[in-house]
Amino acid sequence: MAPVHSIRRRYLTHLQAWNEVTKHRLSNNPSVGWQVEDWVAVTLVFYHPILDFRNAKQLSCSGSSMPHDQWVKFRSQFLYSEQASYGVDSITQTQSLIDGKTLVSKEGSFELGFFRPGSSTNRYLGICQNKKVIWSTSPPRQQSQNLLLQLLDSGNLVLRDERSDNPEDYVWQSFDYPSDTLLPGMKHGWDLRRGLNRRLTSWRNWEDPSPGDFTFEIQLHNYPEGYIWKGSKIFFRSGPWNGIGTSGSPSLKQNSIYQFTFVTNEDEVYFLYTLKNKSVITRVVINQSDTPFERFTWVDTEKIWNLYSTLPKDLCDSYALCGAYGNCIISDSPVCQCLKGFRPKSEEKWDLTDWTQGCVPRNR
Secondary structure (H helix, E strand, O other), X not given: OOOHHHHHHHHHXXXXXXXXXXXXXXXXXXXXXXXXXXXXXXXOOOOOOOOOOOOOOOOXXXXXXXXXXXXXXXXXXXXXXXXXXXXXXXXXXXXXXXXXXXXXXXXXXXXXXXXXXXXXXXXXXXEEEOOEEEEEOOOOOOOOOXXXXXXXXXXXXXXXXXXXXXXXXXXXXXXXXXXXXXXXXXXXXXXXXXXXXXXXXEEEEOOEEXXXXXXXXXXXXXXXXXXXXXXXXXXXXXXXXXXXXXXXXXXXXXXXXXXXXXXXXXXXXXXXXXXXXXXXXXXXXXXXXXXXXXXXXXXXXXXXXXXXXXXXXXXXXXXXXXXXXXXXXXXXXOOEEEOOOEEEOOHHHHHOOOOOOOEEEOOO
C-alpha cells in the first residue's frame, strides 16, 4: 500500500484529482456505486485535504440481496474534523466524514457510512437500515458556501443551504438518485422539468453494488406504466394505471400496511407509497434474480426482513412469454396456448416450448 502522504496527494488534495479518479462513474451514471482503492472520505468541499484513515472500521450493513449478515459489528461513531461525537445526523462543509465513522438519523432508523460488501476488497458509501444497505451512490458535485449534509429519518440523504428558511429546499438529495431500494415517501418516476428519471437498478451481485442487469422504471407514453428491464429487453410490465391499481399487478391493491399514489401531470409522472402505520418498516428492492421485484417487511421480534410479495408472480407474468395471439394459463401444460381460431406460427418451435413467435390465424 502506498504511503499516507502519497494517497492524500493522489485522491484528496484537489477537486481535479478527485474527478480524474471518478469522472467516468459520475458522468455515465450518477447512481453508480462509489469506490476508491485505498482509503475514502466525504467532504462537502472536495478540494479540502482529509485526515488519516488508517485502522478504519466499516458500516455494519450487508447488501440488499445478501443472505444474513456476515459483518463485523462495531461501535457507531462520527468524527468531526474538530471533535468526536456520537449520533450526529449532519455535517457542514468544514467537517468531514471518514471511513469508520457514520451519520445517524435523529431517531436512529438510518445510518450513513462506508461499507465493504461480503468478501469484496472494495469500500462503498451507503445508507443502512436494520443492517441492510438501502442506498449506495456517488457524492454530489454541487458546490456552495454554506452547505449542510444531513441524513433524515426518512432515509433521505440531503444537501442543503443551512441559511435557507426552507428546510426542504435541497441542493441535492439521494431520493432523486435511488440505488436498488424504494423507501416510503420516495418518488419512483420522472421529474419532467429536469428530465430526471428516478429508477431502481439491481446490484451486480451480493458483493458489488455497481449496476446489475435489472432496472425498474416508469415508461412514458399516453398511459404510463412500470417496466422491469433485463438489459435491453423487457422482463415485466405492470400495465397502465387505471385509477385504482395497475392491470398487470393485481397484488397492488388496498392493504393494511401501505397506501400508494400514482401522479401524472405536465411536470411529473411518478409512483409513491406511504405507510399507514408508522411502526411498520417496509422496503421494495430490485434484485438480480428471477423475481427481481421484492417487498420486505421488518419483523422486530425476530430481527429479520420478511418477504412480503414478489414480481413476477409466476411464469405467466413474464413479458410476451407466449408471443402474439398467445394465451398463458398457469394451470395448463404447456402454459402457452393459442387463442381460438389461431395456431402456432412455428409448430416445431412451439413443441420445443419456444413460444416467442406466437400464433397466426388458422387460414394462413
